Amino acid sequence: MVNFRNAAAAYKSLNGLICVYKPPCVPIKQVQHTIKTNLCRDLNELPDRPREQRVEIVGATNEPMTVKLVPNYADDPLVCGPRYIHEDIRCSWATHLGLFSSGVLLLGINEGTKLTYLINTSRLTRAYKIQGQFGKATDTYFWNGKTVERAAYGHVTREKIDAVVAHMQAAHQKAMYELSGLHMESQATYEMASEGLIRPANSKLPVIYGIKCVHFESPNFTLEVQAVNEYDKYLWTLVHDLGMQLRTSAHCTGVQCIRQGKFDLDVALLRKHWQLEHIVDNMDRCRRILEEHQNLMKPESARLSM
Known part of the structure; x- marks a missing residue:
């Protein structure tokens, strides 16, 4: 310290x-x-720092006067503030x-x-842990929104979630390369990918680089997402879309940023x-x-x- x-x-x-x-x-x-x-x-x-002092001249004007230094109260924190x-x-x-x-x-x-x-x-890319819950959809896609739909979720399994999130990640990566005007199997695409992550030219366009399910205990689940240009409502929408693709409904219950660039929770x-x-x-x-x-x-x- x-x-x-x-x-x-x-x-x-x-x-x-x-x-x-x-x-x-x-x-x-x-x-x-x-x-x-x-x-x-x-x-x-x-x-x-030492408090400022002021010069004070005291004594009768028709006699020798005394010059001395006295505290300057105008510099006192009790007078001028912190x-x-x-x-x-x-x-x-x-x-x-x-x-x-x-x-x-x-x-x-x-x-x-x-x-x-x-x-x-x-x-910089940011990593999130996004908590969600199956069985209910809200108008804001978040837990504090108004309930607009309820659905059964007993058919949802970990394997089905993994399959859907893998499809979602592949779709995002494909769209990322398509918007760059490059073919997925071209040499130019390989060279660009080998030099680092491809950033979207538009700073308002969210891009998902990775998404996976790290916890599932029905009806609750947790997704780990790596993205750039993301925002709260977009992350809530991912949970809502996951529920729709699994033929049920879902809403987000919490968002935690666990890493930004090289800065993590530690x-x-x-x-x-x-x-x-x-x-x-x-x-x-x-x-x-x-x-x-x-x-x-x-x-x-x-x-x-x-």
Whole structure:
């Protein structure tokens, strides 16, 4: 754990990327607000710079006067307020996580906001665990929506789920190559695939790179999905489509982001660790990850695109 001599040294170290675990039903803006509040609190508790002094001349004007230094009360935190406030700390996210989603969230602090912009434009793949439940469909495809359909699910087996998700993955991969104008068995396609994942040219077009069922205990199941340009409603729709293809109905009960690029759950700070010392340590850990994988944030123009 890092020990700081004073608040000024601690503040200067707050420039970089951090990885936190966003709880479900907590907006990203509230995560930002909590982190800023905790950082300001911890900074203000550290030893501060010496209080400014002012020159005071005392004595009668017709006699020799005395010049002395006295504390400047205008510089007292009790008068001017805390040294560090929210406006002193900049914080931005790399990619958005919806209100009901939880998991890995990358945030940039102060100069680290530049890194979040690079990550956003690099469009790193993210991995999710998506929980679903058979037997009911809602108007929002999520558990909090209005029930619009109920169906039997006793015929659904693990083998049938695996077959459907394999078909869904193949369909997404085929569409990905078709939109790129390449033939699946051509040399150009092989060379593009060997150099890395193909990113869609449109940043709003979701692409699924992998999908599989990792847990099934009827009526509940869990899918693991690797995607780019995804968003909450799109992931909920995958669960709904799976239910339709299995001749039943299904809705999503939870979404957890377990990895973004090389940042996984092991790196993410829990809410109880959103404190200055842990944040600075995590910032250093994220910096080492970025240095080990220098091509992680390669400019989009240098990437292969569709």
